[in-house]
Amino acid sequence: MIEVKHLVKTYPARGGILKQKPVQAVKGVSFVLPDAGAVAFIGESGCGKTTIGRILTGLESYDSGEVLYDGVNLTRLPSAERREKLRKVQLIQQDPYAALNPSRTIAKTLMAPLALEAKRQQKSKAWMASRAREVLALVGLNPEVVLPKYPHMLSGGQRQRVVIARALTVEPDVLVADEAVSMIDVSLRLGILSLLLELRNKHGIAILFITHDVAAARYVGQDGRVCVIYQGEVVEEGVTDDLIQSPVHPYSQALLSAVPVLRGLEAPGPDRYIPLGEFQQDEGTACRFAPRCRYAEERCRTEKPRTVPYGNGGHRHRCHFPVARRVVAEPLEVNS
Amino acid sequence: MNASEPYSAAVGAGITIRNLTVTYHTDRGIFPALKDVSLDIRPQTITGFIGESGSGKTTLAMAIMNAIRTPGLIASGSIYTDGVGDVLKLQGESLRRVHGQHFGFVFQASSNSLNPLKRIGAQLLDLGRSHGIKDPRILLKEARALAERMGMDGDRVLTSYQHELSGGMRQRAGIIFALVLRAKVVILDEPTTALDMLSQQAVLEIIRQIHEERGLTSIIITHDMGVMAEIVQRVVVLYAGRVVEEGPTQDLLQRPRHPYTKGLIDAIPRITGDLAEAKPLAGSPPDLATVPTQGCVFRDRCSLRRPVCDLVEPLAQPAHGDGLVTCHGVNAHD
Structure with missing residues (x-):
């Protein structure tokens, strides 16, 4: 289980003469990722969701707050023990083309982490070879076909499966999937998503799913939770289907409205709306979303909204005027 | 024109x-x-x-x-x-x-098709010149109007280098190039x-x-x-x-x-x-090098595969009123 409390991360100012301001990428984010659970972070580019994933996998430091892995705060541990804990949290990144070394066969790619693992567990070379086959089979690839190949000989979907197989070599407890399907052919995306779901359901691996694709988050996050993040703050969170069906924060509503409607199979939600303009970052108003919000009132510009519950189902939000609206598409009956 | x-x-x-x-x-x-x-x-x-x-x-x-x-x-x-x-x-x-x-064309990943060393406006003028537009002011006015149409500040876009624009703005700038010559x-x-x-x-x-x-x-x-x-x-x-x-x-x-x-x-x-x-859709996307030369190209991933699919490439038949479908497994009249 991972518990994150009031996480804050600021990137220092860059450039001497330009005098850029420091960027606060994550502003007091808290959440819990239970064992074998799923939490999805959804938001647009630059909202801080990737930073959260990088902090959890130990690739990035943080300024304040706490990250507890099974109740332990890693910042107080000696580095060897910290590495040991972080090994159990693996990152799957967006680009399977960049994540694999083009000059190594898949066999070689998998042997590198397996060699370390074999040393740790005092296993033989034969164990390594059989484990490589095992993880490839687990991600739905045929080991005999794939092992001797180089990355360029595989499709995007197959490469992402190899990346996931490599992460599985260390028997992780948590996978952080950062836009893990956005560069993959749409026809193959569902295959990767159902693989992640299977790893969760059958092998008890928790998934932190970072995406701008709400439908993908819904698929992997079945029975999990969704956090909607805007400019480094969680503006709304709740049980996946509950939040998708009745979002109360106008930003969540805008994001959910933007999911394409399969006309002919679905009808647009009655409250759907699409904001057209380009948006300015950080206007310094009390509610950060106020400048873009179609429902903003004076209070939103002067008084910062706090996170409060909505109903009794663990649904929370950060809005002065929460109203549940139906913005996502609804299925149509089709006679075929 | x-x-x-x-x-x-x-x-x-x-x-x-x-x-x-x-x-x-x-x-x-x-x-x-x-x-x-x-x-x-x-x-x-x-x-x-x-x-x-x-x-x-x-x-x-x-x-x-x-x-x-x-x-x-x-x-x-x-x-x-x-x-x-x-x-x-x-x-x-x-x-x-x-x-x-x-033909107006917007490339995939528009950010890669803009010149990083020239302002957007200068690139538009190049485009106009190469197509014999005599009055560049009309071209820029049109571009500015298109930018504003797309929810951007026209002057800002024209005086920007591509790296000063966000991904969404670059994509919109690409659309301006495709539309500006009408x-x-x-x-x-x-x-x-x-x-x-x-x-x-x-x-x-x-x-x-x-x-x-x-x-x-x-x-x-x-x-x-x-x-x-x-x-x-x-x-x-x-x-x-x-x-x-x-x-x-x-x-x-x-x-x-x-x-x-x-x-x-x-x-x-x-x-x-x-x-x-x-x-999920079974199988992998087709690879040009391994596409079968005979029969239906989709048969290895197909649920309706029949013996004829191995031998004969299907012909287009009418479907969806004025559309078409190319498959042995579907009967045009059902």
């Missing part, structure tokens, strides 16, 4: 493609990227080309503009478009004029793949509005059925260089005839309804 009266209203032109075959010549041999494609693109309609990587959707768009470059080669066929004639017969200066004035046919290659959902919806909405205002013929290339369903009026499904199905969007989504189209639709994770209904 006459340079002295550059801004007459653009009205979309139809495109008639007949028996188009495009081959790629590589070390490993000669591969057909498109094989015997015959297709009508209806005027003043948004048509979508959908397919996986390697399906030939971008090749088809490039061929329509006679812009295939080596190692590709247009082996045979004809492409007629209203007001131009057979595009494949054009070359040199007359072909260059048609690019930009008849092209009649606008081709957009994956116009929203690099964008997050909110920018994607905004860009799609803008494309739809400008399409209607100008009465354009628009072609959108995508691998995303959601984008397709949201904006296009007719869908062309491509697989391994063949058109396997074509028809009006709603009917095609409701009643897909080709097993590949059905597979693509079933593989969409949905925001609503039963998640268990989503089914």
